Amino acid sequence: YLAFGCVLWAGLILTGLEGAIAGAIVGFSLPLSSFPPRATARAERRVSPFALFFVVPIFTFLNGGVMLDFFPADPQAWSVAIGIAMALIVGKPLGLLAGTLLALRLGIGTLPPGTSMRDVIGVALLSGVGFTMSLFIIGAAFDATPIAATAKLAVVGSSAVAALLGLIAFKSRRSVEPSNNGCLTPHLWARGKAPSPTDGSLLQTGRTQTRRSS
Numbered sequence: 482y483l484a485f486g487c488v489l490w491a492g493l494i495l496t497g498l499e500g501a502i503a504g505a506i507v508g509f510s511l512p513l514s515s516f517p518p519r520a521t522a523r524a525e526r527r528v529s530p531f532a533l534f535f536v537v538p539i540f541t542f543l544n545g546g547v548m549l550d551f552f553p554a555d556p557q558a559w560s561v562a563i564g565i566a567m568a569l570i571v572g573k574p575l576g577l578l579a580g581t582l583l584a585l586r587l588g589i590g591t592l593p594p595g596t597s598m599r600d601v602i603g604v605a606l607l608s609g610v611g612f613t614m615s616l617f618i619i620g621a622a623f624d625a626t627p628i629a630a631t632a633k634l635a636v637v638g639s640s641a642v643a644a645l646l647g648l649i650a651f652k653s654r655r656s657v658e659p660s661n662n663g664c665l666t667p668h669l670w671a672r673g674k675a676p677s678p679t680d681g682s683l684l685q686t687g688r689t690q691t692r693r694s695s
Contacts, residue, residue: 482507482510482511485507486503486504486506486507489503489506489507490503490504499617499620499621501613501617537612537613540612540613557628558627558628558631558632559631561628561631561632561635562631562632562634562635563635565615565632565635565636565639566635566638566639566642568639569609569610569611569615569636569639569640569643570609570639570642570643570646573605573608573609573611573643574602574605574606574608574609574643575605577601577604577605577608578601578602578605581601581605599650599654600651600654602650603647603650603651603654604647606643606646606647606650607643607644607647608643609639609640609642609643609644609646609647610640610643610644610647611636611639611640611643612636612637612640615636615640616633616636619632619633619636
């Protein structure tokens with residue numbers, strides 16, 4: 482598969498197409514079902530840090546080519562930048578949140594155990610972080626025009642804002658969460674463990690015993 486991917490990548494580059502398409506084709510062609518699930522999960526855990534903290538930043542650095550031109554001469558560049566910002570900061574989170582609510586309402590999906598709509602909102606905000614596909618689409622749509630530089634700057638800025646909003650959402654979610662009886666139990670949520678119904682009953686029993694003794 483590696484050799485096939487290299488040949489496909491070279492062929493796409495020579496024909497003037499985007500070489501990144503070869504990676505997507507090879508990825509979808511891998512026969513993951515023929516391997517044990519535990520082996521694929523272990524390989525994913527080993528490869529993910531390398532891909533997330535090395536490959537993606539290098540790709541963004543080499544393909545970004547962002548010019549810090551905050552006052553573009555082309556008036557159309559402003560409309561493109563505003564459209565990108567609205568799409569990444571507002572459009573993608575609203576789409577993900579609306580799709581989740583629709584799936585829950587129709588009964589075709591459920592939230593994972595221990596999660597709530599606060600988690601969905603945080604994930605929806607983080608979905609606005611876009612680099613690889615956003616830069617790929619900008620390169621295909623605007624090529625090397627002055628609008629492309631403004632569009633790339635809009636992607637980087639909007640992704641930073643989306644990441645900050647998602648971080649704030651998850652920080653507020655983990656700081657304080659009410660339990661079933663209304664008591665605040667931040668220590669349970671900080672460990673990623675939702676309070677169980679027995680926690681509330683134990684707290685309530687303790688209160689009752691304290692009142693009786695007093």
